[in-house]
Amino acid sequence: MKFEKLTCYGSTALLLLALPFGGCSSRPTAAASEEAAKRVSIRTTPAEVRLFEKTIAAQGTLNAKRTAMVPPLIDGTITSFFVEVGDAVKAGETKLFQIDKIKVERALAVSEQNLALARSGQKDAEAQLASVQAQYDKAHLDYERYTRLYDQKAITPDAMEKAESGFKVASAGLERARVGVQAASEQLVQAEASVEISRKTLKDSLIYAPMDGIVSARLKEEGEFGAAGAPLIRIVDPGLLELSAFLPGEYYAEIIPGETQLQLSVQGIDLGVYPVSFKSPEIQAKLRNFEVRCLVPDPPAGVAPGAEAKLSAVLFAREGVGIPSTAIQRRGGKEVVFTVSENRTRGIEIVRGLESAGWTEITNDALTAGMQIVTMGQFLVEDGTQVSLSEEGA
Numbered sequence: 001m002k003f004e005k006l007t008c009y010g011s012t013a014l015l016l017l018a019l020p021f022g023g024c025s026s027r028p029t030a031a032a033s034e035e036a037a038k039r040v041s042i043r044t045t046p047a048e049v050r051l052f053e054k055t056i057a058a059q060g061t062l063n064a065k066r067t068a069m070v071p072p073l074i075d076g077t078i079t080s081f082f083v084e085v086g087d088a089v090k091a092g093e094t095k096l097f098q099i100d101k102i103k104v105e106r107a108l109a110v111s112e113q114n115l116a117l118a119r120s121g122q123k124d125a126e127a128q129l130a131s132v133q134a135q136y137d138k139a140h141l142d143y144e145r146y147t148r149l150y151d152q153k154a155i156t157p158d159a160m161e162k163a164e165s166g167f168k169v170a171s172a173g174l175e176r177a178r179v180g181v182q183a184a185s186e187q188l189v190q191a192e193a194s195v196e197i198s199r200k201t202l203k204d205s206l207i208y209a210p211m212d213g214i215v216s217a218r219l220k221e222e223g224e225f226g227a228a229g230a231p232l233i234r235i236v237d238p239g240l241l242e243l244s245a246f247l248p249g250e251y252y253a254e255i256i257p258g259e260t261q262l263q264l265s266v267q268g269i270d271l272g273v274y275p276v277s278f279k280s281p282e283i284q285a286k287l288r289n290f291e292v293r294c295l296v297p298d299p300p301a302g303v304a305p306g307a308e309a310k311l312s313a314v315l316f317a318r319e320g321v322g323i324p325s326t327a328i329q330r331r332g333g334k335e336v337v338f339t340v341s342e343n344r345t346r347g348i349e350i351v352r353g354l355e356s357a358g359w360t361e362i363t364n365d366a367l368t369a370g371m372q373i374v375t376m377g378q379f380l381v382e383d384g385t386q387v388s389l390s391e392e393g394a
Contacts, residue, residue: 039388042377044340045324049369052354052361053317057310060245062266064238064305065295068211069231073204076100078226085218089209089235096233099205099226108198111191118184118191125177125184132170132177139170213237216305236305241296243274243309249283252290254315262294263312266303271296276313320353320361321368327375328352328360331382337367338374338381340389345374347383 072078076099083089083096146163149155217234226232243264247255254260257276264271278293292313327337328350335352338345353361367373374381381387 039343039386040377040380041390042340042345042374042381042387043390044372045327045375047321047323047362047367047369047371047373049319050322050356050359050361051317051319052322052356052359054315054354055356056247056251056313056315058245058247058313060243060309060311062241062243062296062299062303062305062307062309064213064236065240065242066211066213066237068209068213068235070096070207070210070233070235071229071231072097072099072207072226073228074099074104074201075228076103076205076226078220078222078224078232079205081218081222083215083218083233085215087215089211089213089215091209091211094209096207096209097226098207101205104198104202104205108195108202111194111198115188115191115195118188122181122184122188125180129174129177129181132173136170136174139167143167209235211235211237238305239298241299241303241305242277243294243296243311244291245293245309245311246284246287246289246291247313249288249290251313251315252279252283255279255290255292255313260292261314262292263314264294264296264309265311266307266309269300269302271299271303271309318354320363322359322361323350323367323373324375325355325358325360327373327378329378338378338383340372340374340387343386343388345381345383345385345387 079098079101081097083094087094089096143163143166146155146160150157150160213235214237215233216236219232219234220226243262255276257279260276261273262276263273274294274296276292277295278291280291283290323337329336329338331347334349336347336349338347340346348366349364350362350366351364353363355361374387376390377387
């Protein structure tokens, strides 16, 4: 918009009056020199089409995506630690610590001895059963023979009673021997189970790394008590980090997992741009914010889990005509910029759009790419001010 107000210079009238009536002179007049001295020196920058982005800045924390808090599997005294903080570990290969090594080894030795005794006991019971079986078989034959003789009146009732009593004793002995074999078999099974448990306990006493990574913490020392399930070592994988940050709830609809990009940096180290991998399914009622995350694979040296990261979320982007933000002036309650035509400024009302990297998008049709915009001396000019371009702005 061109302002209606015009600025007149008294020096222009003086210059006209000072012209000699007799003709033109090649020597500059004093009035002309004064007028030239009053011109405002400016510089200009051309408007240009640029990519403008709507962004939101925030801070977050980089955490290791893969971590392991490693506890013992059994209660006992910590016999040995095999790693220190900072050591690299390999899943299933690196030993971490052991619990009550001597105790569990002795328990295994005792259970193996008990197993050997149980096996011997079973063999003895089986031998006893074989002996008693033979006695039973003899007593059974005698009983049948005596029964026939008694029926034939060939023996006395007393002899028959003795034969019958002997058979009953042999039967009872056989049953007892069979029970003994059964008991010995059950003791053998129990001893075998005890050995298996002792072997597993010994195996469980020695803990290996569950994942590749770095030991980031050791929570107890050798000689202290370790409780099953209570972590003793923390392992992190520094090769895959995950940013966690909380954004104001007003931006919830504009953050789209898999599409919204996050520009990350840590202490001046540019990490690059990564897509949002997670958005909280709800906005926290108290703080009115929500969590977003993104994965950062293979972070550069100097970036470790726990680092604070600065992030800029690109909500959307578009191209438009832009000018340096410093060129915009507020005059008469309106925002304007100044262009130059024939060494005079012209004020144009503009409508701001997005701002990015020190440039502001102009959303109305007031400017086109290539128009020269006053970017130095703009505070000193009005609509119609005479100006001169400095060498750098020419």
